[in-house]
Amino acid sequence: MTTASRRAAIEVLTTNTPDTHTMRALIKHHAGPELQFVSDRPKPVPGPRDVLIRVKKAGICGTDRHIWEWDAWAAGRIPVGIVTGHEFVGTIEAVGSAVSKYQPGLRVSAEGHITSWTDYNSRTGNAHIASDTRIVGIDRDGCFGEYVVVPEENVWPVHASIPDKVAAVLDPLGNAVHTVMAAGVSAKSVLITGTGIIGLMAVTVAKAAGAGRIFATDVDPKRRALAKKLGAVEAFDPRNDAWIAEVRKACRGEGADVLLEMSGAEPALAQGLAGLRNGGTAALLGLFKGPIKFDINSLVIFKGCTVLGINGRKMFETWYQMEELLLSGKLELDDIITHEFPLEQFKKAHETMISGEGIKVVLNIGG
Numbered sequence: 001m002t003t004a005s006r007r008a009a010i011e012v013l014t015t016n017t018p019d020t021h022t023m024r025a026l027i028k029h030h031a032g033p034e035l036q037f038v039s040d041r042p043k044p045v046p047g048p049r050d051v052l053i054r055v056k057k058a059g060i061c062g063t064d065r066h067i068w069e070w071d072a073w074a075a076g077r078i079p080v081g082i083v084t085g086h087e088f089v090g091t092i093e094a095v096g097s098a099v100s101k102y103q104p105g106l107r108v109s110a111e112g113h114i115t116s117w118t119d120y121n122s123r124t125g126n127a128h129i130a131s132d133t134r135i136v137g138i139d140r141d142g143c144f145g146e147y148v149v150v151p152e153e154n155v156w157p158v159h160a161s162i163p164d165k166v167a168a169v170l171d172p173l174g175n176a177v178h179t180v181m182a183a184g185v186s187a188k189s190v191l192i193t194g195t196g197i198i199g200l201m202a203v204t205v206a207k208a209a210g211a212g213r214i215f216a217t218d219v220d221p222k223r224r225a226l227a228k229k230l231g232a233v234e235a236f237d238p239r240n241d242a243w244i245a246e247v248r249k250a251c252r253g254e255g256a257d258v259l260l261e262m263s264g265a266e267p268a269l270a271q272g273l274a275g276l277r278n279g280g281t282a283a284l285l286g287l288f289k290g291p292i293k294f295d296i297n298s299l300v301i302f303k304g305c306t307v308l309g310i311n312g313r314k315m316f317e318t319w320y321q322m323e324e325l326l327l328s329g330k331l332e333l334d335d336i337i338t339h340e341f342p343l344e345q346f347k348k349a350h351e352t353m354i355s356g357e358g359i360k361v362v363l364n365i366g367g
Helices: 003-016 062-069 072-077 168-181 197-208 221-232 243-251 266-274 296-300 316-328 341-355
Strands: 022-027 035-040 050-060 087-095 107-109 149-150 155-157 190-193 214-217 235-236 256-261 276-284 306-310 337-342 360-364
Touching: 003 072, 022 341, 035 360, 050 107, 050 341, 062 337, 062 341, 087 149, 087 168, 149 341, 168 197, 168 256, 168 276, 168 316, 190 197, 197 214, 197 221, 197 256, 214 243, 214 266, 221 235, 221 360, 235 243, 243 256, 266 276, 266 296, 276 337, 296 316
Parallel strands: 190 214, 190 256, 214 235, 256 276, 276 306, 337 360
Antiparallel strands: 022 035, 050 087, 050 149, 050 360, 087 107, 107 155
């Protein structure tokens, strides 16, 4: 081979060889709506105690909608330039020099709340509300890219019987499981206000956890119909307050034993508490847009209610509970995970979720 031929061969090889130091990803490219697809994002490098994961599928959630639309919360929290996304499943690609528990090739998901495990809550079993929590895809680069790095202690090996599309949405499923389990729904009547993604998950989780009758509310008739399919005995349109009297009448004339508030809508909180019996338990997961007003004297104090603020998932009690519920075969998620799109169709994927055409939307990123 001549010198010229060798040079030509080298040029072809260099041109056709993929850059192993960069990746495809979605970034928050400016302080405004939408995301940007890039193909030259630097591939993250794991530290000594980190795990590098090649992402296969990632879920789009309500938080990602806030970031996409760039509302007041996102504008005050999300750093421009970050890779977004926090729900995923993938395979370990590499591990840091001090990682001892996991090896490349393992299929995993991960808890997205990262803490140093040194504050009071972390050391007393409540790391999910640690004071130094940093969240994947919000405070540091997330999973809407081909690779993501998380600390070893945040990795969750995925059981072989759990399919990828379910493993990709363990994060929001964990929110539903945490809410249901914290409220103690077994053999109790349950009222779920708001049947969005996590509200619908809460219906099937509550049923699997041994709840008695489940009642639900939502303004969307399709979501109400799906709530009934998943296990609610009745689903009401909350724009008419008459449903509150119906629920109270159905529950000994006193109201439901448990309220799971999943909507983050101010009227829903007051309605839900009105439909809760005296001495009942209210678990609040839905996030409100700002300060709210309701009759706390009548709806909480005089009723003697127990009110629980729910944030994220218990680390890692909720993950063990999720796995057992999934392996039991009692959870019905196929009607909730409605769409999958390749990463390059990220705009259509977000629009499908935001419009309500889809419920849980998953991005196929690699593999």
